[in-house]
Amino acid sequence: MQDASGLTDRLVALLGRSNVLLPGDDQEPYTVDWRGRYRGEALAVVRPGSTPEVAKVVRLSAEAGVAIVPQGGNTGLCGAAVPSGGRPSVIVRLDRMRRIREVSPLANTITVEAGCVLADIQSAAQAADRLFPLSLGAEGSCRIGGNIGTNAGGTAVLRYGPTRELVLGIEAVLPDGRVFNGLRALRKDNTGYDLKQLFIGAEGTLGIVTAAVLKLFARPRTSALALAMLESVDQAIALMGLLRGEVGDRIASLEIMSRGQIEAIAATCPDTAIPFPLDAPWYLIVELTDTLAGIDLRAPLEAALGLALERELITDAIVAASEAQAKAIWRVRHSVSEGNKRSGFVVSHDSAVPLDRQAAFVTGVERRILAAVPHARVVMHGHIGDGNIHVVALVDPARVTDPAEAERVVRLINEAVDDETRAQNGAISAEHGIGQSNLGRLARVTDPLELDLMRAIKGVLDPAGLMNPGKVLAQR
């Protein structure tokens, strides 16, 4: 990769040699995504230490006509954080900017730099007797700038909303190097267009988030957990309705797994005990929490499940008698990815549909996948309170040793899932985003008018098309 413009020299002069990785250096942790699916090339990987430095890097790169790729923890699933298309790029890592600038338990806010690791933000909130609810598998290494850029979801969306709803203010460097200073800790602000929304979930294509003011919440102090066995997703939805009436807004988690999903774990993860009989088609983890200590949540949970049994909404249920039992149940849920990886060639999906369309969706999607790829095994798990059921097709690796055949199988499964998602008025990505992986799928199912609007927004903020090109929208 050539640097005809002398850009790298200017970047080294700006940041110091130790904060610039050049092509001869070990760039691989940053140019390749963590699953090894996307391999980009970089003129330089830079580590600015402040917002003005980020701005200068962007300005220098823009002047040289070089693409800019913002990168947080590089834990994304869709290749949004590494360069694409073989064009010369500068990767901007935010990892030196990890200061927690302020925690205000009175205002219930925390102000953080984009490079803060999510788990560090959770800890800082807890130290102030508050909760920062965003929680997901990668929390030990993902960074809040990436969480904001991808509008991360995770396990607390049902109660607290996705990242978008947790952000009060944003500071971002625009594609021309100017700094948008929207770092305001305001619960209400009706002074014109809400510009910060542009940067949330845009996957770094409209600018680089450099800092944010986030919401904090009262900490949950009590919890109760049950596992319900069900005949169908319809029953799970009805149970959700009943629980809403009986326990109000104490519902913290509603995580569903198909029997096939648990069987895949049971067969491949010897360390994960399955502490319940495997004889129901569906399993639902119900967790209630309360922000008050000393509240009895078990009694209302047991009462609600008793009512559900009476109304034949569930076939059986276990209420965890101890913290250990609750953990053992969660462990099954947390073994899902590992179990699937060990069960075959994985084609996994991240659809969202309206809550009341989930039963029709799971039936329809399985039918479509099996019609297209009869030898696939379809297992499912997901956040049923969010309408977000992960559909996973497991394929015998022996059948996809030929790359062309593997590609064909993936395409057929993707089309089956996307067609059913569209038929249910859903979205093909609930949490993971578009990145490089899903450009073609997005273009296939999205109203051209929406793509037009996205391109119009992109065009006006980044007319040269240098900010994380080839992500979200295909390059033309």
Next chain:
Amino acid sequence: MQDASGLTDRLVALLGRSNVLLPGDDQEPYTVDWRGRYRGEALAVVRPGSTPEVAKVVRLSAEAGVAIVPQGGNTGLCGAAVPSGGRPSVIVRLDRMRRIREVSPLANTITVEAGCVLADIQSAAQAADRLFPLSLGAEGSCRIGGNIGTNAGGTAVLRYGPTRELVLGIEAVLPDGRVFNGLRALRKDNTGYDLKQLFIGAEGTLGIVTAAVLKLFARPRTSALALAMLESVDQAIALMGLLRGEVGDRIASLEIMSRGQIEAIAATCPDTAIPFPLDAPWYLIVELTDTLAGIDLRAPLEAALGLALERELITDAIVAASEAQAKAIWRVRHSVSEGNKRSGFVVSHDSAVPLDRQAAFVTGVERRILAAVPHARVVMHGHIGDGNIHVVALVDPARVTDPAEAERVVRLINEAVDDETRAQNGAISAEHGIGQSNLGRLARVTDPLELDLMRAIKGVLDPAGLMNPGKVLAQR
């Protein structure tokens, strides 16, 4: 007002004469805002009955180069819903589009057309044993399209967020007459830029919202109310912190009033009894609610207030012993506007500041106002859990009989409030918006970069500048 283009004939042909008010007809309820401060002119006031009809009206108007002004209930406070600047306009009323298309208690969603009156949506939710939490003074006549267009606030923001957080999906007619169909009932959607955000709070300048999918919630079934007497806003903030620890997320309202505010009511509203002694500088209404029936909220509220007394965060408190007593206390809060109107020439403000800057803000803003206009009386009330304190300057009408002097006084007070708001890193409008009223104030306090970005967004969606021109952004 001339119609050289023949547009009105085409509008009559499209909608029928009965759905088009021409200049000879009684247009006044629609061309003048409800407070009578803004008087516009209209080529026609039209009442389309469907989204395709709205789209056709927009297309015909755009072809004729005529401005379009969307109008809901015409209850706004800043003149956003009536034509400005004397240019030929078509006012598009949504009031025939008032169908509630679907209520799903299972999905916790309601799908409504833009012309639905807010109170009708609240009732439909209640009929399904759910809560639609948006609640504000004009709820009997404002329409949801206007609430979305202005990102309405109201009394439930502390617990449920502003309108923006209550909207899952939007359908809108773009300035070129195309229809954005984002009417999706999805809790999670990461398929590209979140385009619906553009239309929320844009005051109709980027398109006309024609329908929406809104969130529903579990209904509160228990409540408890107290009135606390305080020495300062600092104490109110500390009490809020204490309550968060003691009663978790059960806090539904934290409404503060200065003694001067209540004295203004006491002096002018004989029908409003003041059921407590008027000897403290500040009064705070604390309301707790729970979505479960049969929960005792009074005991924890009394305990928390006891603790607050012990820690000298409050000087006294009354816990309402009955529904009637609670209502009598709320009645004082609800008499604020009437009391102020009867107390003088009113210059009222709608600032938001970070929650922990409210004490500094109230001190600073009073000092600045009195320095600029020594004869003003400053009273305050507001939503202290949202950082939104309404600062109201009451001026003796005898001092502002001269319009030029009235204008000078208003300008001085506005500048005093806006300067202090900016000093506290706040926003000059928390709820009411910009409309026509606050164009100059917005331009005065806003970072030019933000205005640039707003203009860029406006320019790309509405290049001809025909969609509600002269609102939010001044015409150039």
